[in-house]
Amino acid sequence: MVSASRRFRIAAIPADGVGQEVVAAGREVLDALAAGSAGAFAFDWQEFGWGCEYYARTGRMMAEDGLEALRDFDAIYFGAVGWPGVPDHISLWGLRLAICQNFDQWANVRPVHFLPGVRSPLRQADDTELDWVVVRENSEGEYAGFGGRNFAGRGPGGEVAVQSALFTEVGCERIMRFAFDLARTRRRRKVSSVTKSNAQQYGMVLWDEIFKRVARDYPDVETESVLVDAMAAKFVLRPEDLSVVVASNLHADILSDLGSALAGSLGLAASANLNPEGRFPSMFEPVHGSAPDIAGQGLANPVGAVGSAALMLEHLGLPGQAARLHAAIEATTAAGILTRDLGGTASTADVTKALIDALGT
Numbered sequence: 614m615v616s617a618s619r620r621f622r623i624a625a626i627p628a629d630g631v632g633q634e635v636v637a638a639g640r641e642v643l644d645a646l647a648a649g650s651a652g653a654f655a656f657d658w659q660e661f662g663w664g665c666e667y668y669a670r671t672g673r674m675m676a677e678d679g680l681e682a683l684r685d686f687d688a689i690y691f692g693a694v695g696w697p698g699v700p701d702h703i704s705l706w707g708l709r710l711a712i713c714q715n716f717d718q719w720a721n722v723r724p725v726h727f728l729p730g731v732r733s734p735l736r737q738a739d740d741t742e743l744d745w746v747v748v749r750e751n752s753e754g755e756y757a758g759f760g761g762r763n764f765a766g767r768g769p770g771g772e773v774a775v776q777s778a779l780f781t782e783v784g785c786e787r788i789m790r791f792a793f794d795l796a797r798t799r800r801r802r803k804v805s806s807v808t809k810s811n812a813q814q815y816g817m818v819l820w821d822e823i824f825k826r827v828a829r830d831y832p833d834v835e836t837e838s839v840l841v842d843a844m845a846a847k848f849v850l851r852p853e854d855l856s857v858v859v860a861s862n863l864h865a866d867i868l869s870d871l872g873s874a875l876a877g878s879l880g881l882a883a884s885a886n887l888n889p890e891g892r893f894p895s896m897f898e899p900v901h902g903s904a905p906d907i908a909g910q911g912l913a914n915p916v917g918a919v920g921s922a923a924l925m926l927e928h929l930g931l932p933g934q935a936a937r938l939h940a941a942i943e944a945t946t947a948a949g950i951l952t953r954d955l956g957g958t959a960s961t962a963d964v965t966k967a968l969i970d971a972l973g974t
C-alpha cells in the first residue's frame with residue numbers, strides 16, 4: 614500500500630454488462646491519477662460483486678446487509694445494472710434504487726457536456742458553446758414506488774395497475790434550492806424548471822408553486838418554467854438558452870438521455886447521486902445502462918464513467934484533480950481517439966490508455 618496523506622475509501626459496484634468494463638477503466642484512470650500525486654491522495658477500493666449474476670445465485674440483487682456494508686465508505690462508484698433474464702424493475706429496485714433511496718441521494722446531477730472532436734447531431738453545436746446541467750429530483754416523484762396491480766382480482770384481460778407519483782414540499786424545495794445554488798456557480802445564472810402542470814394538476818402544480826416561491830430567494834438568478842414536451846424540443850432547438858434544468862425523477866431521466874445523445878452518445882454522460890448533507894455516501898455512475906448489445910467485447914465508451922469519477926473527485930474535495938480528468942477527456946476526444954458509438958475504432962482499453970497518457974502522470 615502506498616502511504617498517502619489523504620486516503621479515500623471507495624466502494625466499487627460494477628454490476629452488469631458494460632458496467633464492469635467501464636468501472637474497471639475508471640478505476641485504472643483514478644489509480645493513475647493517485648499514483649502521480651506524489652502521495653497527496655490515494656484510493657482504497659473495495660469491490661462488491663452484486664448485480665444480476667449475484668441475483669441468479671442468491672435471489673437477491675445485493676447482500677442482505679449490503680447497505681450496512683456501504684454506509685461508511687467515502688463514496689460509491691457504480692457501473693450499470695440490468696441483464697436479460699432478470700426483469701428490469703427487479704434489478705433496478707434491488708440495487709441502484711435501493712442505494713439511492715435508502716441513502717437519501719436526493720440530488721442527481723447530470724451535466725450535458727459537448728466535447729471537442731465529437732460530432733453532435735445538433736447543427737449549432739459546431740459553433741455555439743453548449744453546456745448545461747440536468748438536476749434530477751432523485752428521491753420521490755414518479756419513482757416513489759407507490760401503486761398496485763390487479764385490484765379486486767380482475768384477472769387476465771381485466772387487470773388494472775396504478776402507479777402514483779409522490780411530490781412533497783420538502784422534496785421539491787430541497788432540489789430547487791440545490792438547482793439555484795448550482796446556478797450561482799455557473800457563468801449563466803439561470804434555472805429552467807420542467808413541469809407538466811397543465812395535465813398533472815396535483816403534483817406538478819405543487820412543483821410549480823414551490824419553484825416560484827424558492828425563486829424569490831434568488832433574485833439574481835433568471836428563471837423559466839417550461840412544459841416537459843416543450844423542453845424536449847428546446848433541448849434540440851435552443852440549447853444555448855439552458856444552464857441548469859431542474860426536473861422531476863422521470864422527466865429528468867428522459868431529458869438527460871436526450872441531452873447525452875445530443876452531445877454525441879449515451880456513453881459520454883456522467884452523473885452524481887448526491888446526499889448533500891453527507892449523512893450517507895454519495896454514488897457516482899455513468900448515465901448509461903448495461904448495454905447488453907455490446908457488453909464483453911471491449912467496445913464500451915469509458916468516458917461517461919471517467920466523467921463520473923471526476924464528479925466524485927469534486928465531491929471528495931479534489932476539484933483540481935477533477936479538472937485534470939476533464940482536460941484528459943477533452944484531449945483524448947480532440948485527438949480523435951473515439952469508441953465505435955462516436956464513429957471511431959478505438960477500444961475501451963485504447964481510450965483508457967489515452968486518458969492516462971493525457972494525464973501525463
Ligand SMILES: NC(=O)c1ccc[n+]([C@@H]2O[C@H](COP(=O)([O-])OP(=O)(O)OC[C@H]3O[C@@H](n4cnc5c(N)ncnc54)[C@H](O)[C@@H]3O)[C@@H](O)[C@H]2O)c1
Nearest residue numbers: 693694695696701879880901902903904906907913914954
Ligand atoms: N443506471 C443504470 O444502471 C441503468 C440505466 C439505464 C438502463 N439500465 C439497464 O440497462 C439495460 C439495457 O438498457 P438499454 O439498452 O435501454 O440502455 P443502455 O444505456 O444500456 O443502452 C442504450 C444504447 O446505448 C449504447 N451504450 C450504452 N452505454 C454505452 C457505452 N458506455 N459505450 C457505448 N455505447 C453505449 C448501447 O450499446 C445501446 O445501443 C436494461 O436492463 C436497463 O434496465 C440501467
